[in-house]
Amino acid sequence: MSHFPSLNAPTAWRRIALVSDLHLGAQAPRTTQTFIDWLADVAREADALFILGDLFEAWIGDDLLDPAALGVAPDEAACAQDIAAALRDFADSGHALFVQHGNRDFLLGSQFAQATGAHLLPDPVVLTFQGQRIVLTHGDLLCTADTAYQQFRATVRNAAWQRQVLARPLAARAQQALALRTASSAAQARPENWADADPQEARRWLTAAGSAWMIHGHTHRPRNHWGSGLLRQVLADWDCDAAHGAQARAQALWLIAQGRGVEVSPRCCV
Template sequence: MKSESHPQPLLQTLPELTAPPAWRRLAFVSDLHLGPEAPVTTAGFLRWLRGEALAADALFILGDLFEAWVGDDLLDAAPPDAHHQVCAALAAYAASGHAVRVMHGNRDFLLQQGFARRCGAPLLPDPCVLVLAGQRILLTHGDALCISDAPYLQWRALCRSADWQARFLAQPLQARIEQAATMRAQSRAAQSRMDTWSDADPAEAARWLQAANSTWMIHGHTHRPREHWDHGQLRQVLSDWDLDAPAGGAAHRAQALWLHAGGTTLAAERRPAA
């Protein structure tokens, strides 16, 4: 049975980020799911950050940078692991003069200001509007657009509440790690049934665009990269990254969306990142 759709409330005025004039090349990625569980993908992202990503004036990570994030105190844990490597690489990237902005995803919604300070990567509100070259581009992770998945939206509202997060973060680090592993296993089981994996709702996306006074949206989450055109509105869905999947398979991919600003014009292109 199909779940009942529940449109999500939006703020009266969406937060806006106006791009500085120096931002002429912007790279967008999402759903990298980095961590010890994905060593090949993590290594690929670190290579990309030291290589092609250096051509970007600003890097936007629209959610699920990590497979899981159980609290910023993870960075104080020993021994260091893939989380520490990624954060150190982002800090070096930002220190070299490249702007980095990170949005929460459904896997790493517990990223907080400790992470942002360590990485030189301010957190973006979800959703928000990027003003670039005269365009208003609506940015979101994308999970709140999946309005047919009522159970997930109920869980999302719960885990984003201050009370739930305070209770979760009050637990010992190891207990949180174990709980996150259980939740990841449940999520992977749901994603393996692609016919039941909810997609972004086009009408809901159109409603968000109207509320944002925008005709252009960029989001991730669904792992279904493509361009959706509808009545003059463009919705670009970012690719997930999974270099740990068998080479040659449909799941084996890593891709970035690039925006090139020239005066009052914008050009978009997708590029393989690894």
């Protein structure tokens, strides 16, 4: 990774909120509603919201936003359209909205961006805020030890492969997504299968980007990793639909301008 696209925050920005791994969809109604409620309320304290991947549990194509989709995949389409409307309302109220692709919603495209007012971000990207260069990434590219996944990722990010998939009927894509989600849930039930980011790869990225600060999601292992003057912050995933007795998770990381510096504040969203 030798070249990093960049984004310079306007000087007027004073507060930035970052989230990742919300995994929204019909299968997670409480988490989805929590996010919609947060967008309409506390999130509006932010000048900009960055969603670093996996906004959706699965995104089978922007045609989920078409009215006709309600007759093909009613639950997922209705949920997708509710979320899109909430994002559009957030953007229309004067807040900047940025979305990176994750490993679950890599098919998010121009129709989604137009419907929501979101800017689709490259991965990785360097955000400059208050003089700080911050590497933002979903995080899956850092999991270099998972070679099978990296091969899969290269395939599904190929434009020709995506065109072929999106040419299939929406109903067929919905069925395939259901089968993949079932298989994924079985694999995630075994923690030994969870890949983690490679610290050496992260350091290489930071060096190449001329940065000492990285923020990412994907691994569902929220923690601040310090070493040799470098900081790698891992965002928490969201889950308000867990089994009875489990604590709901919904958190945003806030970057707040303080003088010439940045205050970092994790805040619960429930």
